[in-house]
Amino acid sequence: AQSVAQPEDQVNVAEGNPLTVKCTYSVSGNPYLFWYVQYPNRGLQFLLKYITGDNLVKGSYGFEAEFNKSQTSFHLKKPSALVSDSALYFCAVRDPDNFNKFYFGSGTKLNVKP
């Protein structure tokens, strides 16, 4: 079975500091990994994805994620956090046998304080 785990319910960082939101995955076959962000009262928005290639993936709003096969991780990062980055972040994996089926993590609430 495919799954992702986000071990932290909440991450608190100060504005200007680097941030990391953790995600680990379990998948049979090659992983197709995604990060989405959800702002209050809004739907999820795509941030970035890893399909193949470079382990460091760059996405929207200055976010990037590092794919680590040996640790089965796909952590989301940003060098300098903004207050406006405060939101709920979801990691997701696509079923390698069914390109229409995605499994989402439980979400991590990011709080960036001024």
Next chain:
Amino acid sequence: DAGVIQSPRHEVTEMGQEVTLRCKPISGHNSLFWYRQTMMRGLELLIYFNNNVPIDDSGMPEDRFSAKMPNASFSTLKIQPSEPRDSAVYFCASKGTGQDTQYFGPGTRLTVL
């Protein structure tokens, strides 16, 4: 493009009533997904359609839930009868052929009293 459109944005109803949630996918997208989001269970896939045909409804909680997609630009999720435990945010998402990314609507917040 207006993105995925969902209506209503908020719905408050009483237990036992029928609830119908509506979704208009992005034009040209051929896959449509219905998700439910709760604090307890996170984001769950309920059902998805490909070219208007239901492909996988294994996530539909029970027979009280049904979904239809009569054409490429419209889908409904119906709960009959509704129960308080159905209270959640319901998201619709769509995806184009060969695309990896799903595009989510703003959601419908359902409260069943």
